[in-house]
Amino acid sequence: MTIQRVASKWAKTKILLKNKGLASYVPATRLYSLEALEDMLGTHTLVYIKPDRGTYGIGVMSVEQLHAQTADADEPPATSYKLRYEQKTELFPSLESLHKTLSALFQGKDYLIQQGIHLLRHKDRPFDLRVLTQKSPSGQWVSTGIIGRVAAKNKIITNHHSGGVVHHYKPLMLEHMTAQEAENIRKELNMLGVNVAGQLQKSYPNLKEIGLDVAIDERWNIWILEVNTKPALFPFKKFFKDPSIYKQVKKYANAYGRNLSGKKKAKKTG
Ligand SMILES: Nc1ncnc2c1ncn2[C@@H]1O[C@H](COP(=O)(O)OP(=O)(O)O)[C@@H](O)[C@H]1O
Ligand SMILES: [Mg+2]
The missing domain is CATH 3.30.470.20 (ATP-grasp fold, B domain)
Known part of the structure; x- marks a missing residue:
């Protein structure tokens, strides 16, 4: 058998x-979409993004939400997103720009987004x-x-x-x-x-x-x-x-x- x-x-x-x-x-785990990315980063400062059918850690990435204090104390802190995969680190000023880069990396395959531990x-x-x-x-x-x-x-x-x-x-x-x-x-x-x-x-x-x-x-x-x-x-x-x-x-x-x-x-x- x-x-x-x-x-x-x-x-x-x-x-x-x-x-x-x-x-x-x-x-917490969802199928990846821009909406899921927004929701997950609304609750978790760290998320992992990985291929649904991956092995050996290939294609596994993490995104961390960063808050930088602006010069003007009345302004809300500026949010940016730190994407890490392989040995690379890239910073994105918005979820939309991050999503664009992620989508290109996915090459049409299904990905999951998971609460980062x-x-x-x-x-x-x-x-x-x-x-x-x-x-x-x-x-x-x-x-x-x-x-x-x-x-x-x-x-x-x-x-x-x-x-x-x-x-x-x-x-x-x-x-x-x-x-x-x-x-x-x-x-x-x-x-x-x-x-x-x-x-x-x-x-x-x-x-x-x-x-x-x-x-x-x-x-x-x-x-x-x-x-x-x-x-x-x-x-x-x-x-x-x-x-x-x-x-x-x-x-x-x-x-x-x-x-x-x-x-x-x-x-x-x-
Ligand atoms: N949600 C997470 N939080 C923290 N680390 C993670 C998370 N998901 C994956 N990792 C790290 O990435 C590695 C590979 O992810 P995994 O889901 O096991 O995929 P693969 O099938 O490629 O092994 C894990 O062994 C762990 O070190
Ligand atoms: Mg594994």
Whole structure:
């Protein structure tokens, strides 16, 4: 049986939002339009804009709203918008000018706009987490590993393909909290992976594995940035001192028929 893969972030987001227990983990997300851009920047000073069917962080951008005090104190502060993508930064004086540039970058593809999360940092670089959840041979969803991913210098994304570096969960979190607090969050993340898999499985019965991209913000709120249905397994290989982690990942993957050499083509839906 083919392992189910779902490319559309929007399709997956809508399914998570149907579940009250999961909806609070999902940052505000809309399909991109000028109206959505205006609304989102009315509520959030930072937003992320990303291709609906993107991978590897390609095409992911952020926009931050800036307020500069004008010389005349009676005048309202001048608003400008800082667009960041790849290594570039551009400033725009109006939403319309920003929208024009964004539309040209989109090249006719669908994009999403999402509430930006201020990620925790390691050595002044943002990091997020990857939670791997797999179906066990006995048919239970099990979260089999969590890793941290630290962004490369001056990057707004943590993806490996963009120079992001994998770190162990615990030391990253201990820079911000106690061991007990980090363990509590680990438990919540393991449960979250299982619950997200269960919810997506209602719509995609042949799902076998998911990788949650999770952000922890400065108040330790947990946010699901996206759900990958074809998660990379290599970050879990050789990385942990304890080889039993990758052993279990591989055992489950072999049991549901994932080709670990990555040569076989998978069916995409959604
Ligand atoms: N809403 C957001 N707030 C903060 N960072 C984000 C947000 N969305 C994405 N990112 C950053 O960009 C990276 C790539 O975005 P993601 O949605 O995972 O797309 P991709 O499928 O390309 O990996 C994330 O791992 C995270 O580092
Ligand atoms: Mg991702």
